[in-house]
Amino acid sequence: MLKFAAAVLATLACAPAQAKDTGLIFVSNEKTNNIIVIDPKTYKVVKDIKVARRPRDMHFSADHSMLYVACGDDDVVDILDVAKLQVVGKLKTGPSPEAFAIDEKRRRIYVSDEEGSSLAIIDMDRDAIVKEIPTGAEPEGVLLGDDGKTVYVTSEAGDLVHAIDTDTGAIAHDVVVGLRPRRLAATPDGKELWVTAELAGRIDIIDHSRFVVTGSVSFLPPGMRKTDVTPVGLTMARDGKTAYVTLGHAAHVAIVDVATRKALGYILVGKRPWGIALSRDEQTLYVANGLGDDITVIDTKSRKARVSVPVGRIPYGVAVDD
Amino acid sequence: MISLARGPSVLLILAAALATAAAQDTSPASPRPRVKIGFVEIENDPRYEPIRAYERITLKTHEHPYAGAELGVDDATALARVLRADFALERITAKSSADVAPAMLGALDAGTHFFLIDLPAEAFKSLAATLHGRDVINFNVSEPDDALRRDLCAAEFVHVYPSRAQLMDGLVQYIVSRKWRDLLVLQGPSPADAAAATVFEHSAQKFGARIVADQHFKPGADPREREQNDPTLLSAINRDFDVAFVADDTFDFARTVPYRLARPRPVVGSIDLEPVAWHWTWERNGAPQVNSRFDKKTGGRHMEGADWAAWLAVKMIVQSALRTSSADFAKQRTFILGDGTFDGDKGLAMSVRPWDHQVRQAILLAAPYEVVAAAPVEGFLHRTDELDTLGDDEPESPCHLNR
Numbered sequence: 108m109l110k111f112a113a114a115v116l117a118t119l120a121c122a123p124a125q126a127k128d129t130g131l132i133f134v135s136n137e138k139t140n141n142i143i144v145i146d147p148k149t150y151k152v153v154k155d156i157k158v159a160r161r162p163r164d165m166h167f168s169a170d171h172s173m174l175y176v177a178c179g180d181d182d183v184v185d186i187l188d189v190a191k192l193q194v195v196g197k198l199k200t201g202p203s204p205e206a207f208a209i210d211e212k213r214r215r216i217y218v219s220d221e222e223g224s225s226l227a228i229i230d231m232d233r234d235a236i237v238k239e240i241p242t243g244a245e246p247e248g249v250l251l252g253d254d255g256k257t258v259y260v261t262s263e264a265g266d267l268v269h270a271i272d273t274d275t276g277a278i279a280h281d282v283v284v285g286l287r288p289r290r291l292a293a294t295p296d297g298k299e300l301w302v303t304a305e306l307a308g309r310i311d312i313i314d315h316s317r318f319v320v321t322g323s324v325s326f327l328p329p330g331m332r333k334t335d336v337t338p339v340g341l342t343m344a345r346d347g348k349t350a351y352v353t354l355g356h357a358a359h360v361a362i363v364d365v366a367t368r369k370a371l372g373y374i375l376v377g378k379r380p381w382g383i384a385l386s387r388d389e390q391t392l393y394v395a396n397g398l399g400d401d402i403t404v405i406d407t408k409s410r411k412a413r414v415s416v417p418v419g420r421i422p423y424g425v426a427v428d429d
Numbered sequence: 430m431i432s433l434a435r436g437p438s439v440l441l442i443l444a445a446a447l448a449t450a451a452a453q454d455t456s457p458a459s460p461r462p463r464v465k466i467g468f469v470e471i472e473n474d475p476r477y478e479p480i481r482a483y484e485r486i487t488l489k490t491h492e493h494p495y496a497g498a499e500l501g502v503d504d505a506t507a508l509a510r511v512l513r514a515d516f517a518l519e520r521i522t523a524k525s526s527a528d529v530a531p532a533m534l535g536a537l538d539a540g541t542h543f544f545l546i547d548l549p550a551e552a553f554k555s556l557a558a559t560l561h562g563r564d565v566i567n568f569n570v571s572e573p574d575d576a577l578r579r580d581l582c583a584a585e586f587v588h589v590y591p592s593r594a595q596l597m598d599g600l601v602q603y604i605v606s607r608k609w610r611d612l613l614v615l616q617g618p619s620p621a622d623a624a625a626a627t628v629f630e631h632s633a634q635k636f637g638a639r640i641v642a643d644q645h646f647k648p649g650a651d652p653r654e655r656e657q658n659d660p661t662l663l664s665a666i667n668r669d670f671d672v673a674f675v676a677d678d679t680f681d682f683a684r685t686v687p688y689r690l691a692r693p694r695p696v697v698g699s700i701d702l703e704p705v706a707w708h709w710t711w712e713r714n715g716a717p718q719v720n721s722r723f724d725k726k727t728g729g730r731h732m733e734g735a736d737w738a739a740w741l742a743v744k745m746i747v748q749s750a751l752r753t754s755s756a757d758f759a760k761q762r763t764f765i766l767g768d769g770t771f772d773g774d775k776g777l778a779m780s781v782r783p784w785d786h787q788v789r790q791a792i793l794l795a796a797p798y799e800v801v802a803a804a805p806v807e808g809f810l811h812r813t814d815e816l817d818t819l820g821d822d823e824p825e826s827p828c829h830l831n832r
Contacts, residue, residue: 203718221718222718222721222722224507241507242507243506243507243508244503244504244506244507244718244722245715245718262507263715264504264715264718264719264772265504265505265507265508266508266748266751267507267508267511269507281507281510281511283508283511283751286770286771286772286778287715287772306770306772306778307770307778308778332814332815334777334778334814334815356776356777
């Protein structure tokens with residue numbers, strides 16, 4: 108889930124002391140309208156938190172005291188208190204919020220409104236939509252640049268990635284990518300943007316400075332066909348050497364060597380994995396299996412699935428408080 | 430396989446190419462180039478007559494799928510901005526089938542190369558003869574007739590709407606996956622009913638199901654004909670069956686079948702579990718967003734198969750401009766008929782079969798409020814592409830446009 112929020116990651120890296128480090132695993136479930144909280148050691152459900160309808164993307168505040176959850180069918184971002192494990196507030200969004208990024212310094216949330224085909228800029232303190240920027244049809248992945256000056260958004264049905272100036276709200280650049288672009292990650296050196304193109308079955312790599320596609324990564328788990336491969340979620344290790352990608356219909360996670368842009372291996376997970384998150388020590392990978400109603404916990408060293416844990420219906424994303 | 434547009438340089442080339450196209454455009458007032466798309470229909474197309482009950486109560490309405498095409502153009506708004514080109518729809522409504530070809534030739538002379546064809550099957554033959562060898566792609570968006578794919582077999586057509594063979598194969602795959610092997614067929618008196626029953630029986634044979642009885646019904650209430658108009662008597666046969674298939678184009682008889690069979694068995698075909706190109710309750714592959722945009726656009730109408738096909742046809746045209754970075758019709762045609770893959774919000778990426786120009790696609794098995802399954806059903810395998818387990822695969826098709 109941290110895949111969208113490079114800024115949040117960066118802030119986290121600077122302020123680990125403030126984190127509560129409960130290690131708790133939060134899973135949003137689209138159909139049961141809840142966040143399932145799992146103990147990282149016993150894999151027991153610690154708490155089942157009712158939230159607004161259709162919770163999807165989640166991000167922590169920089170100090171991990173709050174967890175923000177975009178709830179698509181009630182047009183809000185719910186705010187959860189991580190210590191109390193309960194909903195303590197909400198922010199209004201446009202129609203059907205899906206994914207978002209937080210800029211803590213400017214107290215802003217950038218959220219893709221799937222039905223409205225726009226990116227909304229929300230003032231977190233005033234609970235007000237400051238600006239709505241029209242995007243291509245069905246915007247999804249949102250990534251905030253390190254300097255906070257540019258926010259990147261994919262248009263699922265428009266095959267585009269937009270670069271939007273956060274001050275003016277103007278679309279500064281567009282780049283055409285493969286069929287059905289879903290989610291974004293930035294390499295830690297800031298040089299590349301990676302975007303999953305679900306129906307093209309690959310990742311397209313965008314050169315950050317020129318904003319053009321300069322390469323791609325393709326996948327083919329053993330025994331699968333090209334058409335089975337529908338990449339959606341991705342996350343990158345902090346050293347920028349390894350990326351992990353969920354392959355949707357192919358029911359695998361791919362491990363990618365970032366430098367050579369090659370898949371190093373595949374791990375079998377549950378049905379239609381999308382959401383993916385790494386633990387802070389990067390020893391553990393969590394994958395939400397959307398059509399399996401469970402998550403798979405993977406040991407990154409041995410590249411083996413450790414356990415799968417049942418959650419709610421249609422799990423979307425995973426966030427780890429560590 | 431798909432060459433990527435690589436940012437500004439390529440877009441400039443495309444803008445230049447489109448500018449050249451604009452120079453040839455007959456409307457010089459237009460500030461930027463237009464890719465024109467004709468939507469072709471006839472007045473009083475019998476396929477769009479509302480289906481009514483005896484009491485003149487409307488059971489089902491069908492609308493021309495023009496709104497689907499409009500949604501396709503709406504969805505391309507951001508791409509149009511990036512490409513610096515417009516996609517413009519022109520609705521061509523002819524008085525009768527005979528008036529269609531002249532109207533299309535007029536539009537072709539005025540620079541339209543893409544047409545969405547919303548016409549009954551009878552109208553295709555003369556159209557194919559008139560447009561043979563011309564620079565057009567006619568996207569069939571509403572006609573499932575297999576003869577158009579097999580016998581007419583015209584290179585200027587792309588069938589976006591699924592063929593009856595694809596629809597029935599999808600239905601039978603699901604039936605067989607449930608281990609419902611013994612099938613009762615109830616078919617009506619119309620040629621369409623006979624065609625549907627024949628295709629269904631062929632699918633049953635293909636996937637290893639048995640037809641235990643093939644009953645011909647005659648709609649009505651005449652007690653002297655009760656053996657033919659009463660679903661209970663029609664299904665009171667010695668052999669047991671797992672499921673009843675009803676072929677009834679008028680829908681009048683089909684709606685009397687559920688709960689009236691001699692045995693408690695599910696009904697498929699024209700009612701209850703129908704194989705369709707699209708359904709308003711499809712929840713996966715981004716479909717809810719498309720359904721919701723369509724609902725909003727039409728003031729609450731449910732998106733149906735033909736609407737979906739018209740929407741996808743426009744998407745195919747937009748993709749061809751995008752991926753070839755070109756406004757050159759020949760290049761766009763090569764892309765659409767060749768390497769082009771398309772996102773139809775039904776999962777697996779779609780493409781055009783080179784032998785008969787049918788769009789490969791999933792078939793939805795829809796109950797009134799739920800898509801029960803999508804075909805290809807898991808376990809039906811194919812040596813190259815599982816979508817080719819549905820409909821006419823290359824070896825069995827009599828049409829060989831690729832040879």
